[in-house]
Amino acid sequence: MKKYLFLILLQLVILTSFAQVDTSLFKTIAKDTSYKNNLMNMDAVYSRPFLNYSKSPVSIGGYLEANYQHLGTNGISEGHQFQMRRMTLFIASSIKNRIKFLSEIEFEDGTKEINIEFAAVDFTFNPMINIRGGILMNPIGAFNQNHDGPKWEFIDRPISATQMLPATWSNVGFGLYGKKYSGNWIYAYEVYLTNGFDDRIIANNANRTNLAATKANKNRFEESPNGEPLYTGKFAIRNRKIGELGLSYMGGIYNKFQIDGFNIDKKRSVHTFAIDFNTTLPVLNTKLIAEWAMVVVDVPPTYSQQFGDKQYGGFLDVVQPVFKKQMQGFHNAVLNLACRFEFVDWNVATFRETGGNIADHIWAVVPAVSFRPSQQTVIRINYRYQQQTDLLGNIPLRTGGFQIGFSTYF
């Protein structure tokens, strides 16, 4: 009911605004590329195009992504699927010099999920010391903070980032971030304390250890499930001529170990480690984006081995611009060839009963063609081929098919 009221209210605001404001007066604030070489993954949340009205300190923006797909698994297909995966609205405001606010509200699969992914105020004291508080995106890996659809050549988000790591993963909390510039080098850090995971990570419908399962807890923006903070920290380094490398950690206690002051279990921890890298190769301008992560969870030894205590996986995107010229009337349009390689081992262990390997892994290859009529818009065609092997290592399920879609900032 709440979401419908919210939608009606939003619609009224939009209609009213339209009646009162000549939209031609909106001006687009394109991404500031003058300091492009200074931008890092941590800046992704503010490095977006916005619309601004006159001298108003408030700017808005967003993106939309939709697609068609026809995928089949071992000869069985859901048929033709038309999907509106997400529409995201940004509202940013400069409250005062060096105090800014940004929110990101996402509607996924129509209105199946409505989430505040980001709603935080940043206080800048100096480049090395900024305080951020509110609902923020934990900087684990790079994708979680830099996930906007128009930035990627692939319709599906990386499996390792969304199903092993829980992107998009937001929590209430606060922390510090900052940057230091030194010649071609930029050093950056982020540290946050937030609410964290809960018992769902080892009790969920995925039937495997799944950090993303905590997102089903609708109370997580209201209260911590166990009163323990989740610690997230990232150190990143960028060389303007080479690329960016990030090392990140996120961890804490995930289980509800106490009720009304009485212990019901020992404290059980979750640790995640990630490394991310991106660069653009000289001459060919080939773009490489990679992320690799590991999850370590204290699963009770008497629980099912179905829920592993260690997972790892990652992805590598290779994007090769083929043409950059006027195409179909679009100035500076770009045609890319791309390919994603991804792998996740959901359960890195051996069976206690037989000593045999626990399989439970997935890999995928996704070749793609993308057309960018502008930097803010991408039209993409993907062919996905993946193999999912079950816990026992039986013959894998093979999935394949085409996906065609677009994503654009607006």
Next chain:
Amino acid sequence: MFPIRTSIVVFSAFIFISACIKLEPSAPDSNNVLDGPLAELNHEQMIQHMHGDAAFNDAIFTSENGLGPVFVANTCASCHAGDGKGHQFTSLTRFGQSDSTGNLFIGKGGPQLQNRAIPGFLPEQLPFGVPFTKLVAPAVTGLGFIDAVTDADIIAMADPTDADGDGISGVLSVAILPSYVIPRNMAIPQNGYFICRFGKKAGAYDLVLQTAKAYNQDMGIISGYEPVDPHSNLAGDPEITAQTIQDNVFYQKTLKAPLARNQNNSDVISGKQIFINIGCVTCHKKELKTGHSTISSLSEKLFFPYTDLLLHDMGSDLDDGYTEGSAKSSEWRTPALWGLGLSKNSQGGNYFLMHDGRATTIEQAVLLHGGEGSKSRSQYNALTETERKKLLIFLENL
């Protein structure tokens, strides 16, 4: 006027989409997989089969929806991947009964050990010194055919006193039924006891009993049929509906029978003859027939399970000292051999055969036959290398 270029693009798009579907992974040959429904189910039956499929393969139990607190597995599919045989990772440990007088540990943790627990709870421990056995889960394909065999046909195969003197007896497994089990129309009670046919010791009368017990003992799920929690030993509210159990049972009943492969291959044909010649078919009966069934695909049909559904003494090597129902501890129900060659496809690429998975090849399984199976084993040992190979090829293709 529609521009020609646009028309070409639209036309190309349709061609492209049609072509794309051809690039999707195809279904494996149905002969090479165990799962799949019976042919000729009507729409109503197919809908119930799909509901049961969801209950069997998709329903995942967690502490939120009733798992445990002590359990062995959290889904049906954990023990029966692809509807096939189980892996030792989900072996069931049964304990507390050494003869036909009954299980001494009912109400004290028996008859099954729940060796896992949700966080905060401790799993059950095997009581010191009790008789026990470990059981690898069986395949569930073709169970509707076995369920529809008449009691009269099973009785006709029995030879408890070895009247024909062939060294093979074949004993009925009988039990008193719990109140929720409805006897078959064609049931022939034996002094108030009913003939059972499911389970390694043929201790279960039908699939409703087998399934309700599995929810309860394997997953700790309370139902209206089995209302007592195996951990607390107290009655509780149902955590699953009777309809879900009935859908699940219907799914198992309407799974197709495993299909034998390469039946025209000369080695398979020779191997089959050797199988007959050395007496394996005395217990592993090739052909059975069903009685009347409301499901037309199961009614009055010949099928080829390679079992007689009877108990046989298999010797001391396979006697774990534990038993169920009316069986002696050395007696085991003849397992159906159909789908044998596909077993490893649900066991992670390796065979785990015999009741506890101790045999990792078909030959090892043959050589573990003792008791009433000794004579056939001796004859197997007397075969030439080539004859053995042909026999194993035949078994691989069942």
